[in-house]
Amino acid sequence: MITIIDYGVGNINAFYNIFKTLGVEVSIARNSNDILNSKKLILPGVGHFDYAMNKFNESGMVESVTDLVMSKSVPVLGICVGMQMLATYSEEGKLPGLNWINADVKKIDSSLLTQTTRLPHMGWNDILVDNNNPLFHNLKEAPRYYFLHSYYFNCKNNDDTIATSIYGNKFTCAVNHKNIYGVQFHPEKSHYFGIQLLKNFANL
Secondary structure (H helix, E strand, C coil), rough: CCEECCCCCHHHHHHHHHHHHHHCCCCECEEEEEHHCCCCEECCCCCHHHHHHHHHHCCCCCHHHHHHHCCCCEEEEEHEEEEEEEEEEEECCCCCCCCCCCEEEEEHHHHHCCCCCCCCCCEEEEEEEEECCHHCCCCCCCEEEEECCCCEECCCCCHHHHCCCEEEEEEEEEECCCCCCEEEEEECHHHHHHHHHHHHHHHC
């Protein structure tokens, strides 16, 4: 059972529909009771870091989700701001992150960009898979994903980085630490490449 955490932020229905199409058992959690039998978790997120953290804190699910992830090693996939929430803190806000991965979140240096529209980084970008992580299995072509962000995930341990992309500078766009996964891009908007990644997560 994959459980999508609905705390009022993110493309919940898009993920739900993809997993249903793939034939993966999926549910949506809106309170702590909804996640009790979860085998895997999706933590979506869009918008401002503090807004997302506030909404998650107000949902009443943080303690239960943290117990599943940190004590019971249930796999979780954080997406976009949901990935950034896995870090200790973000330069975008004042609230602490979940601190599930030793990392912080920094603003993209716009002085390095040559594009007329500098931030946010919006659109399709190639990624470079840094190791043979199962999250990227069966992606035979060069993977391309849809991005929409102005901040990036800065790992303190390079081994946690499993894929990078380039926008001005090279930055981490996917992470994995034990049972915790995160992607900066939007797999639910990335057609074949995104569907395959979500299928890979379901098959972990």
